[in-house]
Amino acid sequence: MATIFEQGLPKTVANHVPLSPLTFIERSASIYPDYPAVVHGSTLRTWGETWSRCRQLASALEKRGIQPGQTVAAMLPNIPAMFEAHFGVPLAGCVLNTLNIRLDAEAISYMLEHGEAKAILVDPEFADVIQQAVTKLKHKPLIIDVADSEFLGETQGIGEIEYEALLNEGNADFAYQLPADEWDAISLNYTSGTTGKPKGVVYHHRGAYLNAVSNIMEWAMPHHPIYLWTLPMFHCNGWCFPWTIAANAGVNVCLRRVDPKKDYAANCRGEGHSLQRGADYS
Template sequence: MTQSIFEQGLPQTPANHVALSPLTFIERSASVYPDYPAVVHGEIRRTWSETWQRCRRLASALAGRGIQPGQTVAAMLPNVPAMFEAHFGVPLAGCVLNTLNIRLDAEAIAYMLEHGEAKAVLVDPEFAEVIEAAVEKLDHKPLLIDVDDVLFEGEARRIGELEYEALLAEGDPAYPYTLPEDEWQAISLNYTSGTTGKPKGVVYHHRGAYLNAVSNILEWAMPHHPVYLWTLPMFHCNGWCFPWTIAARAGVSVCLRRVDPKRITDLIAEEGVTHFSGAPIVLNGLVNLPDEQKRDFDHPVKVTTAGAAPPASVIAGVEQLGIEVTHVYGLTEVYGPVTVCAWREAWDELPLEQRARIKARQGVRYHMLEALCVADPTTMEPVPKDGQTIGEILMRGNNVMKGYLKNEAATEQALEGGWYHTGDLAVWHPDGYLEIKDRSKDIIISGGENISTIEVEDAIYSHPAVEEAAVVAKPDEKWGETPCAFVKLKVGYGEVSEQEIIEHCREHLARFKVPKTVIFTELPKTSTGKIQKFVLRDEARKQ
């Protein structure tokens, strides 16, 4: 094919074509705003210059310890400064950051460390026991690095070879890092439960992280120097890419070890927090605070929420507190949120409850998501925009994952036909806004965390009295959704109580995965013997 005149003698060069990476955001902020605040954690106050030096020290020290580019460094940390620094220091060393879900048990963590081939793990003292138990299951032991925290309440038990600050002392604050030559290079690894029970390792690249971080700015019209409160776990989709977003705007990261509604309102008032994010349970906690613990804010405050669709009453309650709610939607496979219920001025005139119902929709695509549609999952033909016809949400763009680590079959299935298949079922409204109606994957989203029904069912089946079991999502005002188990007992086994099944599950699962409700019954089936979960979901809603 003959080149056009615009392709002749105009090659890509280092002067006009570079790989996109969110690591450039912190480099710029540290250069332009070196004395501006970057991190707040109790009495700790660090500037962008100090944070940048610490990130480079971390990269240098990891390299000095023999950890090579392309290898995995895991973090079992709450929202503390070291977790924020890891989002820059680890990839500055050319490594891949694997943020571990701090709510998981040792068996799940061991699988992730082995599957991701982690060479080092940053460990908070609160999770020393679970990491120690996980590492005992591994043939190849990673380097363990204790991360002390002045706000940790309890006796700090060390299991590592050295402490985090000692590791940083080994590093060079002027470490001559290199940015990725190829923006397709992996920046992070995030595990998602999926529907198989075994977690899938979702691989992010530098380009996608860069673009979704910028999208966060655009959707929120985020100004320079925002003050961001870490109510959202940084382990979850790399905090929806907000570590990189905050660096791009030279903002302030106000760290928070655990979600506490009163602490949140206090920090909003005292630190001048302008933005925060979280699952509907976070919003619900603020709404249900006793009146004497609520605070008046003398500045604008915004929150993004995602997960199970928040009840309109919760959205309305939060806005009555003076906090503007933006509803977003996404998945681990797309770097966190990629759709937003973009607001229209005409809706400002609607009554509060009606505005809240509109805000509960998942909305339209982010700026940096190339395409979004609701389509027939078989033909991939878009469904009518009638607010009635149900189809699958499909996505395409640079902020779709590279794929699933060591799982080509699952990657091909998820990206079949040039679209990412979310497995979520929705309708398209006439105005182009989508609204989720069901989840074809049967995943339960509880407090913003995915729970595999198959994993919970396996735990129930291990009880000697259980003949059949099925788990579905039960709507819950606090958590969004919780697991509801339907169980058929073996004939002649004797009496088994709901509490006995729950206690049995607690021995095999992380607490947030344990069913909150157990119903003993015959399970409805199709003619081929498949359990009809849609019937059980209807029954769970009645409980």
């Protein structure tokens, strides 16, 4: 029997929306557009700039024929493009599959095939592995080269287009849509296959939202934290910290790899940006 509280009190757009971590970056970019969001080498981008780039990525993927519900993979270290993919890919309604950069071509090929990847973002450091992996696939994904300015090795382009050129195809005012159902998939992750074939694990928007907020509560995290990326973003989507830092309007300090000697030397020389928690960047 229905109670009085079940009568005339339906869910409406005024009192209910599906939970999605995509709302975090929209809010931070709206309230703190001039606050730093991403630092990588000599690159510093604000939340307003990062939000625009994420929408450009979503728009460009759509223009390239990538449909909602399809998979976009990423073979990237902790660089700005990896952070942007955590928002740009799902803003297009797609599912982000972050690949373990330590695996071989056979394992990566299996993941791309099993996850039905339609596109893949590739850092030049892993171009050889991806090139080998793709040759094993029946259906070849769109390969997007990501030319990271901090990569010091030889750059081998294997893709159809470079990441920045792809963004230029997109619209910064892209009319994205949040998921109609918070149970919709936002990301796909795989185990390393140590006990057989890799196992796929799916995050939905609700789960990613709740985990991201839980990180803030568990860490008693202050507003505008400065977060150094040593945990790989490919690992369980960095335990949802890309979305956590967006929720808290923090600073993502990107790092291709953890190299204590190199990092210590750079700090001694005073390289990089000076960031102060709580500073007024407006």
